[in-house]
Amino acid sequence: MGYIIKGEKHNWELVIGLEVHAQVISKAKLFSGSSTDFGGGPNTQVSFIDAGMPGMLPVLNGHAVEQAVKTGLGLKAKINRRSVFARKNYFYADMPQGYQISQYDQPIVGEGTLVLDMPDGSLREIGIERLHLEQDAGKSIHDLHPHKSYIDLNRSGIPLMEIVSKPDIRTPEEAGIYLKKLRSILRYLGTCDGNMEEGSMRCDANVSVRPVGSTELRTRCEIKNVNSVRFVMQAIEYEARRQVDCYESGGTVDQETRLYDSNKGETRSMRSKEFAHDYRYFPDPDLLPIEFDEAFVTRLQGALPELPDDKLARFTKDFGLTAYDAGVLVAEKENAEYFEEVAKGCDPKLAANWVITNLFGVLNKRGVEIGDSPVSAKNLGRLIELISDNTISSRMAKEVFEAMVETGKTPDAIVEERGMKQITDTGAIDAAVDKIIAENADKVAQYKSGKVQMLGWFVGQVMKATQGKANPAMCSDALKKKLDA
Amino acid sequence: MRPMATTASSAFRKLSSKGAPVTHLTSLTIADAREKLAKKEFTALELTEAHLAAMERAKDLNAFITMTGDLARERARESDKRLSAGQGGTLEGIPLGIKDLFCTEGVLTTAASHILDGFTPRYESTVSQKLRDAGSVMLGKLNLDEFAMGSANITSYYGPVKNPWKAKGRDVELVPGGSSGGSASSVAAHLVMGATGTDTGGSIRQPAAFCGIVGVKPTYGRCSRWGVVAFASSLDQAGPMTRTVRDAAIMLRAMAGYDPKDSTSAQLEVPDFEAALGKGVKGLRIGIPKEYRPAGLGPELAALWDKGVEWLKAAGATPVEISLPHTKSALPTYYIVAPAEASSNLARYDGVRFGLRVDGKSLDDMYAKTRAAGFGAEVRRRIMIGTYVLSAGYYDAYYLKAQKVRALINQDFTDAFEKVDAILTPTAPTPAFGIGEKSDDPIAMYLNDVFTVPASLAGIPGASVPAGLSADGLPLGLQVLTRRWDEETLFRVCQVLEDAAQFPLLPAV
Numbered sequence: 001m002g003y004i005i006k007g008e009k010h011n012w013e014l015v016i017g018l019e020v021h022a023q024v025i026s027k028a029k030l031f032s033g034s035s036t037d038f039g040g041g042p043n044t045q046v047s048f049i050d051a052g053m054p055g056m057l058p059v060l061n062g063h064a065v066e067q068a069v070k071t072g073l074g075l076k077a078k079i080n081r082r083s084v085f086a087r088k089n090y091f092y093a094d095m096p097q098g099y100q101i102s103q104y105d106q107p108i109v110g111e112g113t114l115v116l117d118m119p120d121g122s123l124r125e126i127g128i129e130r131l132h133l134e135q136d137a138g139k140s141i142h143d144l145h146p147h148k149s150y151i152d153l154n155r156s157g158i159p160l161m162e163i164v165s166k167p168d169i170r171t172p173e174e175a176g177i178y179l180k181k182l183r184s185i186l187r188y189l190g191t192c193d194g195n196m197e198e199g200s201m202r203c204d205a206n207v208s209v210r211p212v213g214s215t216e217l218r219t220r221c222e223i224k225n226v227n228s229v230r231f232v233m234q235a236i237e238y239e240a241r242r243q244v245d246c247y248e249s250g251g252t253v254d255q256e257t258r259l260y261d262s263n264k265g266e267t268r269s270m271r272s273k274e275f276a277h278d279y280r281y282f283p284d285p286d287l288l289p290i291e292f293d294e295a296f297v298t299r300l301q302g303a304l305p306e307l308p309d310d311k312l313a314r315f316t317k318d319f320g321l322t323a324y325d326a327g328v329l330v331a332e333k334e335n336a337e338y339f340e341e342v343a344k345g346c347d348p349k350l351a352a353n354w355v356i357t358n359l360f361g362v363l364n365k366r367g368v369e370i371g372d373s374p375v376s377a378k379n380l381g382r383l384i385e386l387i388s389d390n391t392i393s394s395r396m397a398k399e400v401f402e403a404m405v406e407t408g409k410t411p412d413a414i415v416e417e418r419g420m421k422q423i424t425d426t427g428a429i430d431a432a433v434d435k436i437i438a439e440n441a442d443k444v445a446q447y448k449s450g451k452v453q454m455l456g457w458f459v460g461q462v463m464k465a466t467q468g469k470a471n472p473a474m475c476s477d478a479l480k481k482k483l484d485a
Numbered sequence: 486m487r488p489m490a491t492t493a494s495s496a497f498r499k500l501s502s503k504g505a506p507v508t509h510l511t512s513l514t515i516a517d518a519r520e521k522l523a524k525k526e527f528t529a530l531e532l533t534e535a536h537l538a539a540m541e542r543a544k545d546l547n548a549f550i551t552m553t554g555d556l557a558r559e560r561a562r563e564s565d566k567r568l569s570a571g572q573g574g575t576l577e578g579i580p581l582g583i584k585d586l587f588c589t590e591g592v593l594t595t596a597a598s599h600i601l602d603g604f605t606p607r608y609e610s611t612v613s614q615k616l617r618d619a620g621s622v623m624l625g626k627l628n629l630d631e632f633a634m635g636s637a638n639i640t641s642y643y644g645p646v647k648n649p650w651k652a653k654g655r656d657v658e659l660v661p662g663g664s665s666g667g668s669a670s671s672v673a674a675h676l677v678m679g680a681t682g683t684d685t686g687g688s689i690r691q692p693a694a695f696c697g698i699v700g701v702k703p704t705y706g707r708c709s710r711w712g713v714v715a716f717a718s719s720l721d722q723a724g725p726m727t728r729t730v731r732d733a734a735i736m737l738r739a740m741a742g743y744d745p746k747d748s749t750s751a752q753l754e755v756p757d758f759e760a761a762l763g764k765g766v767k768g769l770r771i772g773i774p775k776e777y778r779p780a781g782l783g784p785e786l787a788a789l790w791d792k793g794v795e796w797l798k799a800a801g802a803t804p805v806e807i808s809l810p811h812t813k814s815a816l817p818t819y820y821i822v823a824p825a826e827a828s829s830n831l832a833r834y835d836g837v838r839f840g841l842r843v844d845g846k847s848l849d850d851m852y853a854k855t856r857a858a859g860f861g862a863e864v865r866r867r868i869m870i871g872t873y874v875l876s877a878g879y880y881d882a883y884y885l886k887a888q889k890v891r892a893l894i895n896q897d898f899t900d901a902f903e904k905v906d907a908i909l910t911p912t913a914p915t916p917a918f919g920i921g922e923k924s925d926d927p928i929a930m931y932l933n934d935v936f937t938v939p940a941s942l943a944g945i946p947g948a949s950v951p952a953g954l955s956a957d958g959l960p961l962g963l964q965v966l967t968r969r970w971d972e973e974t975l976f977r978v979c980q981v982l983e984d985a986a987q988f989p990l991l992p993a994v
Contacts, residue, residue: 048607048608051838052833052838053606053608053833053838053839054588054594054596054601054604054606054714054715054833054839055587055588055606055610055710055711055712055713055714055715056711056712057710057711057746057747057748058748059745059746059748060748087829089828089829089832089875091832091835091849091852092848093835093837093848096833096837096838097832097833098829098831098832098833098835099829099832149848151837278876278877280828280829280872280875280876280877280880281875282825282826282829282875282880282884285717285718285719285749285826286715286718286748286749287748287749288748288749
């Protein structure tokens with residue numbers, strides 16, 4: 001909080017609402033049986049319905065409805081047992097029917113809430129206004145021919161959920177956290193893969209500013225189709241500054257649609273209000289209203305997976321993790337699953353530490369996701385077991401871990417190969433201790449004269465003599481016993 | 486049996502070559518032809534050839550946009566194979582015309598619009614497929630008002646269709662009604678044994694009345710709309726147009742049925758409509774709506790209507806005066822709802838993927854040029870009306886209000902059917918008029934549908950039966966309406982009227 005733009009006349013705060021278009025995970029399109037696979041050759045996944053051929057009629061994909069209801073439940077939102085598809089009419093070359101089938105005044109999901117975990121540990125609730133189902137348009141490709149455009153209808157009819165927040169977001173950072181949290185929930189639910197690069201999640205940001213202390217809602221600008229969390233934050237930052245400058249210099253802000261240019265880091269006017277489409281929404285007469293009973297909702301509710309907020313609560317309560325560590329682990333479903341796999345047979349706090357510090361460090365460095373981790377959860381768990389049962393020391397463990405990253409081998413194999421087993425045999429340790437004491441009479445004298453901190457030096461010598469394999473605690477015990485005798 | 490049939494068949498063939506007796510084949514009803522084909526009195530190919538010959542002779546009617554003679558012969562031969570193997574369907578070998586609003590695989594489909602130039606679908610509409618599956622033989626694609634928008638079949642890009650009827654003593658070409666004008670004209674003139682029509686506000690019933698044939702608009706949802714070029718989705722409904730009530734019952738049964746590809750089609754068993762015939766109307770209560778007697782209703786039609794009531798009474802039914810108080814709002818309501826849906830349904834004709842394209846300087850320019858060149862005046866008018874009534878600021882006053890009135894009209898019928906089993910009205914306020922008349926006055930044209938539109942808005946079934954002739958010898962029709970999904974009663978009432986009227990069908994030419 002506290003993101004204030006200082007002007008000459010006022011201090012300004014931001015009012016932000018986000019509209020996220022999330023592609024529903026579904027094999028088939030919203031109103032036809034065509035495939036939704038990414039990356040197919042142009043116009044290879046197009047039915048007569050998707051191409052808007054004469055006489056073709058949409059038939060609703062029931063799975064997409066389930067996915068939307070699941071998402072609504074995940075957002076703790078009101079599920080509308082009756083909702084209506086409406087046509088949004090406008091012309092575009094890659095929209096074959098001349099209208100988009102969407103939902104207007106009767107969406108499938110109503111008001112809900114998303115909780116943001118702020119970096120300072122506080123929680124912030126952002127209202128969800130609605131979620132509705134709609135079909136995607138195709139794609140126009142303008143740069144393949146000097147004066148022609150190509151149309152690819154593979155995306156035409158792909159099911160999308162439009163998730164609209166209330167204008168509760170106040171800072172670019174909150175916008176970023178909102179998007180990440182929403183993406184996390186969608187991935188947990190398995191209703192959207194949240195892949196912004198492939199366009200399966202896109203964001204429009206509605207931005208306005210107002211003097212701090214005011215409750216008015218001033219004219220907003222809509223920044224369309226931003227395709228990364230970072231760009232959304234940057235676009236909001238730029239746009240807010242621009243609007244403040246307008247007001248401060250005595251001007252006004254016009255309601256318009258703007259585009260974010262990530263190369264220049266600025267937003268540009270795309271369409272002013274005068275040229276805004278009149279979409280002429282009306283209920284689609286080709287489709288019946290979506291209606292389902294409470295049992296349908298109850299069944300989906302029952303099958304809902306554990307969501308990040310609940311998982312976080314469980315990790316802190318059952319595993320004794322800090323809220324921060326738990327938050328880091330649950331943010332991505334795959335990370336949380338990995339962690340739980342690691343923690344199965346070992347100390348969960350130690351496991352959290354290893355996953356967050358060591359494993360995430362390696363993944364970041366390599367720029368890979370946890371799915372491509374060079375170290376399996378099972379192996380990492382085993383490594384931690386080896387530490388806990390004193391087979392290896394923490395220091396040795398770091399070396400073993402590095403070898404695991406490089407080779408993908410099990411920790412046992414590496415320990416075995418490199419003969420790294422910690423020496424816990426008292427005989428061997430005692431022999432090493434006796435040798436060091438015998439060779440360093442002067443140091444022994446110093447210790448005996450009261451310089452007890454010399455113990456550390458003796459431990460170091462024993463470790464060195466055993467190539468680091470001796471158990472440091474056992475060395476220390478043995479040395480004390482002999483030196484104090 | 487077999488040698489006899491062969492003899493009969495060859496006899497027909499022999500006679501056919503001489504010419505005249507071909508008319509025997511084109512004058513048959515579907516029911517008769519079905520029987521005679523089964524008895525092998527003639528072949529499906531002979532039946533088809535006779536109709537193709539009639540089509541050639543009657544080209545002047547302009548009833549067809551596309552004739553598919555070769556395809557028809559091929560299918561007739563297949564029918565003959567099935568018939569001789571005893572595997573014929575319910576319409577095996579019956580030559581039919583298909584309104585050119587139904588998409589037909591591999592056959593040009595135009596909706597009588599320039600904008601669909603060269604459009605040959607790679608799919609077959611559910612209804613035409615069902616008719617094919619029943620063994621019928623498509624002779625061609627029938628002319629209509631452009632995108633089914635019109636009541637006189639004068640808006641077709643392919644020119645007006647003529648009514649085979651002429652007024653006594655006047656050599657004026659008359660309209661066949663519309664939008665299923667080609668269907669009505671070709672059935673009346675014995676070019677086909679039956680035809681598909683579509684009815685959005687009266688497009689089956691009104692042309693049936695104008696051409697002196699039977700036209701049935703079943704309950705909304707009875708026939709699949711899949712593959713039928715859409716005009717107004719919440720109103721469009723396919724139905725049969727035939728020369729007899731029995732033929733309509735036979736044909737509707739083949740056309741109807743649930744289609745998972747059309748979300749608005751009903752998951753109901755299709756009754757054997759033909760089996761309902763002959764049950765009469767004894768004990769039925771027949772509603773006579775007092776609001777259907779407007780000032781513009783000619784005395785002849787008023788008299789015919791009274792006669793219809795008498796016929797039903799004589800057959801044991803009880804006439805009951807009823808009120809459908811929102812009738813006067815039906816036409817204005819229809820002319821908001823239908824154009825609104827049409828304005829959206831016709832957005833796909835944009836020059837991008839199929840049909841006509843007129844190049845332009847930009848995408849918007851291409852759209853404007855293509856649509857200006859591709860759509861005729863009436864279609865453009867309705868797109869503009871529809872766009873207007875859905876616009877921000879007007880939606881509530883027009884579209885939303887129209888939906889509310891539509892619900893009231895529906896309620897009128899629900900209330901009426903508490904008291905009666907069927908409703909009898911005239912089909913259209915006048916008989917057929919001359920080509921060119923009323924064409925500069927859209928409102929006068931829209932008034933043609935004043936009696937048919939309310940049932941369309943309510944989604945209930947309705948039929949027109951030819952019931953008499955005007956003083957100058959033109960067909961007049963009576964309309965029967967029944968409860969939703971009660972086409973059986975509809976057919977019963979229609980048949981009683983048909984029997985009583987003894988309507989003089991045109992002779993086969």
